[in-house]
Amino acid sequence: MAVYRDVDVLGLDYAKKFTQAYKAGSAQNKYVRESLCEDVQFPRVLVSPRKTDLLCGKRLYPEVGYSPQVGGMGFYFDTTSWDGENPVIKYSQTELEEWKALREFWSNEATAAKCLKSFSPEIRGRLPGVYDGGKNLDYPAYALFRMSGLQVNLKKLGNIGIGGLEEEVTCFLNNANDPESVAFFQSALHSVFRIKKCVEYYIGKAQELPPSQKTEKMLRALSGILYQAPATFHEGLQLVLLVQTIAGVINFGRLDTVLGPLWENDLATGRISWEEALELMENFYTIIEEEIWHFDGRIVIGGVGRENEAAADKFAMLAMETTERLSLPMPQLTLRFYQGQNEELISKAYDVIGQGKTFPMLYNDDVNVPAVEKAFRIDRQTAEQYIPFGCGEYMIENRSCGTPNFIINLQMCLELAMNNGRRIHDQKRLAPDYGAIANYQNFEQLLGAYEKTVTYFLEVGALAQYQIYEGTGKECPFSLISVLYDNCLEKGRSIFDGGIEFLGGTNETYGNNNTADSLTAIDELVYSQRKYSAEELLTALKADWQGYETMQKAFREAPKFGNDNDTADRMQMRVHDHVCNETQGSIVGTGLHHFLVVIINNNHNTLWGRQTSASADGRNHGDPLVPGNSAAAGSDRNGLTALLNSQAKPDPSIHAGAVQNVKVSSAFPAKNKDLYRVLFNTYFLQGGTQIMITTTNRDDLIAALETPEKYANLLVRVGGFSARFIDLDLATQMEVISRTEY
Amino acid sequence: MSDNLKGIISDIHRTSVVDGPGIRTAVFLQGCPLRCIWCHNPETQQMKIGQFGSRVVELSEVVAECKKDLAYYNVSGGGVTISGGEPLMQPLFTLKFLQELKKAGIHTALDTSGYASRTIVEKTLLFTDLYLFDYKVTDPLSHSELTKRPLKGILDNLEFLLKNKASVILRCPLVPGVNDQEEHLQAIAGMGNKYPSLVQVDILPWHSMGNVKYIKLGRKVDSHLPRGNVSKQMIDHYRAFFIEHGCSKVVVRDR
Ligand code: SF4
Numbered sequence: 001m002a003v004y005r006d007v008d009v010l011g012l013d014y015a016k017k018f019t020q021a022y023k024a025g026s027a028q029n030k031y032v033r034e035s036l037c038e039d040v041q042f043p044r045v046l047v048s049p050r051k052t053d054l055l056c057g058k059r060l061y062p063e064v065g066y067s068p069q070v071g072g073m074g075f076y077f078d079t080t081s082w083d084g085e086n087p088v089i090k091y092s093q094t095e096l097e098e099w100k101a102l103r104e105f106w107s108n109e110a111t112a113a114k115c116l117k118s119f120s121p122e123i124r125g126r127l128p129g130v131y132d133g134g135k136n137l138d139y140p141a142y143a144l145f146r147m148s149g150l151q152v153n154l155k156k157l158g159n160i161g162i163g164g165l166e167e168e169v170t171c172f173l174n175n176a177n178d179p180e181s182v183a184f185f186q187s188a189l190h191s192v193f194r195i196k197k198c199v200e201y202y203i204g205k206a207q208e209l210p211p212s213q214k215t216e217k218m219l220r221a222l223s224g225i226l227y228q229a230p231a232t233f234h235e236g237l238q239l240v241l242l243v244q245t246i247a248g249v250i251n252f253g254r255l256d257t258v259l260g261p262l263w264e265n266d267l268a269t270g271r272i273s274w275e276e277a278l279e280l281m282e283n284f285y286t287i288i289e290e291e292i293w294h295f296d297g298r299i300v301i302g303g304v305g306r307e308n309e310a311a312a313d314k315f316a317m318l319a320m321e322t323t324e325r326l327s328l329p330m331p332q333l334t335l336r337f338y339q340g341q342n343e344e345l346i347s348k349a350y351d352v353i354g355q356g357k358t359f360p361m362l363y364n365d366d367v368n369v370p371a372v373e374k375a376f377r378i379d380r381q382t383a384e385q386y387i388p389f390g391c392g393e394y395m396i397e398n399r400s401c402g403t404p405n406f407i408i409n410l411q412m413c414l415e416l417a418m419n420n421g422r423r424i425h426d427q428k429r430l431a432p433d434y435g436a437i438a439n440y441q442n443f444e445q446l447l448g449a450y451e452k453t454v455t456y457f458l459e460v461g462a463l464a465q466y467q468i469y470e471g472t473g474k475e476c477p478f479s480l481i482s483v484l485y486d487n488c489l490e491k492g493r494s495i496f497d498g499g500i501e502f503l504g505g506t507n508e509t510y511g512n513n514n515t516a517d518s519l520t521a522i523d524e525l526v527y528s529q530r531k532y533s534a535e536e537l538l539t540a541l542k543a544d545w546q547g548y549e550t551m552q553k554a555f556r557e558a559p560k561f562g563n564d565n566d567t568a569d570r571m572q573m574r575v576h577d578h579v580c581n582e583t584q585g586s587i588v589g590t591g592l593h594h595f596l597v598v599i600i601n602n603n604h605n606t607l608w609g610r611q612t613s614a615s616a617d618g619r620n621h622g623d624p625l626v627p628g629n630s631a632a633a634g635s636d637r638n639g640l641t642a643l644l645n646s647q648a649k650p651d652p653s654i655h656a657g658a659v660q661n662v663k664v665s666s667a668f669p670a671k672n673k674d675l676y677r678v679l680f681n682t683y684f685l686q687g688g689t690q691i692m693i694t695t696t697n698r699d700d701l702i703a704a705l706e707t708p709e710k711y712a713n714l715l716v717r718v719g720g721f722s723a724r725f726i727d728l729d730l731a732t733q734m735e736v737i738s739r740t741e742y
Numbered sequence: 743m744s745d746n747l748k749g750i751i752s753d754i755h756r757t758s759v760v761d762g763p764g765i766r767t768a769v770f771l772q773g774c775p776l777r778c779i780w781c782h783n784p785e786t787q788q789m790k791i792g793q794f795g796s797r798v799v800e801l802s803e804v805v806a807e808c809k810k811d812l813a814y815y816n817v818s819g820g821g822v823t824i825s826g827g828e829p830l831m832q833p834l835f836t837l838k839f840l841q842e843l844k845k846a847g848i849h850t851a852l853d854t855s856g857y858a859s860r861t862i863v864e865k866t867l868l869f870t871d872l873y874l875f876d877y878k879v880t881d882p883l884s885h886s887e888l889t890k891r892p893l894k895g896i897l898d899n900l901e902f903l904l905k906n907k908a909s910v911i912l913r914c915p916l917v918p919g920v921n922d923q924e925e926h927l928q929a930i931a932g933m934g935n936k937y938p939s940l941v942q943v944d945i946l947p948w949h950s951m952g953n954v955k956y957i958k959l960g961r962k963v964d965s966h967l968p969r970g971n972v973s974k975q976m977i978d979h980y981r982a983f984f985i986e987h988g989c990s991k992v993v994v995r996d997r
Contacts, residue, residue, distance in 0.1 A: 639756025678818040
């Protein structure tokens with residue numbers, strides 16, 4: 001994990017300097033301001049290489065800084081990791097006063113604060129909760145301030161290098177007429193110069209290291225990229241890592257298309273051996289693991305729409321080999337594949353997964369490309385460049401931003417619809433009163449009230465997403481990112497100020513399958529069979545099922561998603577269709593190109609579960625919500641094919657990614673090498689979109705609770721990310737253990 | 743299809759990779775005339791409803807469930823296995839079930855103790871692609887003692903099937919100290935030579951997983967059974983034995 005906030009990372013003087021630059025720049029314009037602030041940041045925040053490294057490219061995110069996401073969105077100030085009033089480092093009274101003044105200044109000036117303030121009253125009214133890192137998810141929906149899901153054009157970078165970028169931007173600058181474009185191009189040019197400055201800085205740092213073969217290689221790679229396009233694999237890797245680091249972009253996209261040709265060339269000319277390449281990759285992976293949080297750091301390999309496929313495949317094999325050797329929870333290696341692709345890739349992938357590495361995650365292009373085409377309303381060729389990033393959201397490589405700036409808890413919406421807009425366990429009023437379950441005449445009325453509640457929040461979802469883009473665009477040009485985003489230079493506009501081609505966003509939905517299962521159970525037991533009355537159910541839920549155990553059992557045993565059961569799956573699809581269509585529909589009048597549901601997961605399912613009352617699927621208050629598009633823990637009892645069939649049912653062409661986790665006992669791939677492949681291949685032939693496979697054995701997980709030190713290498717998939725099992729908090733560990741293992 | 747034909751099942755396992763070739767759906771029928779002391783599924787022995795999920799089902803609904811994984815069977819060379827209990831305890835249901843599966847083009851396997859009337863066994867021939875046929879004990883006296891039923895009719899049925907060119911996999915549960923005497927092992931090894939049409943001989947070393955069910959049923963675990971699972975050494979010993987006896991058809995499973 002990135003250590004991006006430590007006790008007083010770079011000191012008060014640094015924070016003051018950055019703030020002064022911000023103030024000075026504000027007196028001119030956003031482009032100058034960004035340049036001045038970035039000049040304070042770089043190379044100051046860069047971390048020096050160790051003598052064991054082959055590559056350079058690490059940075060700190062101090063208390064005050066500028067970045068698309070890490071640290072905070074845009075200009076950020078964050079001292080929450082240390083109490084400014086009582087820091088570990090001893091401050092004089094004057095210094096304390098100065099920190100306080102800085103905090104006051106930034107509480108109004110931080111980009112996120114400005115965006116929040118500029119929200120229209122409509123949004124503020126419906127989203128009163130302020131997202132605080134997910135610590136206390138008390139409301140059914142939130143706006144989130146971040147710019148995740150940025151994927152810069154590394155291919156262009158690799159092809160033309162820093163020198164090429166400089167030439168390109170200069171050319172645009174020389175031909176620009178309007179002052180806005182001129183200002184943007186100037187700042188863009190500065191951002192390219194800044195990369196050079198950082199390369200030079202690292203050359204200096206590498207020279208300070210004790211001389212060795214490694215240091216020499218490092219120096220050669222750094223010198224190689226200073227002016228020219230990378231000519232070797234090492235240079236390519238170095239350039240990519242450094243530029244991503246400076247830009248603050250934390251997913252890598254289709255690296256095989258960038259690095260494949262360089263690696264192929266090195267291999268053909270005998271410049272480096274397979275082992276040397278692996279050594280480089282291992283250093284690359286290790287740095288990613290140390291630098292980037294586990295929800296991100298995706299590297300995508302394979303799939304349709306790659307120019308030099310043979311070369312790209314060679315890199316893909318190298319990347320999988322590295323994953324196999326290292327047993328790290330990072331990077332999140334992602335394999336896209338299609339019928340007719342080089343068989344070696346998927347075969348190697350199954351081998352690596354079978355060994356319990358959780359990677360690569362598999363994405364079926366034969367289903368996903370047409371689905372993306374439809375969902376994003378783009379042509380086939382464009383759809384071929386879809387990229388799963390972060391926890392599993394899709395975006396279009398260097399042409400869209402996939403950031404989810406809106407999250408909604410569907411199960412909480414259902415409980416509000418059952419209880420006059422009040423939360424069941426504490427009667428807190430959180431939504432309009434559309435009625436209560438006791439008053440609805442039939443199931444359709446309940447469903448209608450639920451849908452109205454969801455829509456009430458979604459109506460401001462796309463708007464919030466748009467206004468965050470707009471606010472960010474006004475404040476932050478993100479010039480380096482803009483240089484590497486298609487269209488921005490051509491239009492003479494920075495990314496969020498009209499530069500980006502597809503201004504879209506995503507809506508993270510939670511508790512989808514709890515909602516579906518609850519609705520199925522209510523339909524069956526309350527309305528169809530009339531086994532329990534609506535009042536009884538509400539009373540039982542209020543009591544968190546205490547004293548209503550038989551009833552809870554009945555609701556638990558009602559049909560559940562994940563069993564290939566038509567009743568349960570049809571309900572799931574209804575819930576899915578509604579939230580997906582309403583989300584996309586909410587773009588009307590906002591200026592967004594698309595706004596799509598993503599059914600992914602970080603640990604929000606566990607955190608939000610804490611505030612979500614007992615539910616009619618038999619879940620207790622506080623228990624985690626179902627992660628991603630999985631079945632509720634332990635409720636998938638019909639075998640793996642049944643789960644896979646269920647998961648393949650919801651329409652993939654109306655959303656931007658849904659994660660499917662399955663847990664397979666490690667004995668399964670070990671003993672049934674062929675069947676295990678055939679099983680998942682068939683799932684994909686049947687329309688499966690993607691899968692994330694954890695192979696573990698339950699005994700190991702339980703043993704790891706007791707003697708964690710023995711299980712440092714045990715990797716598990718938690719919704720949208722992989723983690724060392726022993727690093728997870730107890731609640732999440734229990735959640736993982738409770739999932740059905742096949 | 744006789745839509746309202748009903749049967750009693752104890753469970754359906756989809757994605758089974760241990761009940762015959764490929765990816766299969768295993769349907770467990772309730773009821774068994776035997777009482778093997780090592781039985782892993784004691785809950786299926788009595789023809790009772792409501793215990794451990796045993797329930798009355800309509801044939802059409804079970805067939806529909808089986809058809810859901812057609813794609814998986816086709817690609818993996820799998821199909822449906824009818825197991826139990828003893829499926830031939832519900833002969834009408836089982837026969838009709840086999841027939842319906844064949845109509846749907848699904849590979850069928852019948853997991854049987856072989857204890858059934860010849861007329862029924864004969865009728866299954868037409869619709870059964872593979873028999874998983876138990877061979878438990880060699881000595882007739884011990885057989886009666888350990889399973890509460892005689893061996894003779896079972897062996898006759900086996901011979902009948904093999905003579906009629908049925909594909910048979912012999913399934914031999916081995917319980918240390920109970921039925922793993924040298925004599926029995928030799929007889930198993932001898933089966934391969936005696937019946938060239940046997941597809942395979944599966945050795946299934948005993949495991950204690952079923953014990954908890956006895957407790958839940960309020961029954962005692964037989965005192966002759968070993969305390970723990972079959973050891974790794976024991977499994978190696980079985981393997982060595984069959985290699986020594988040159989029996990290439992024998993596959994000794996892990997626990
Ligand atoms: S034949 Fe099978 S089901 Fe019947 S008692 Fe013996 S082991 Fe149990």
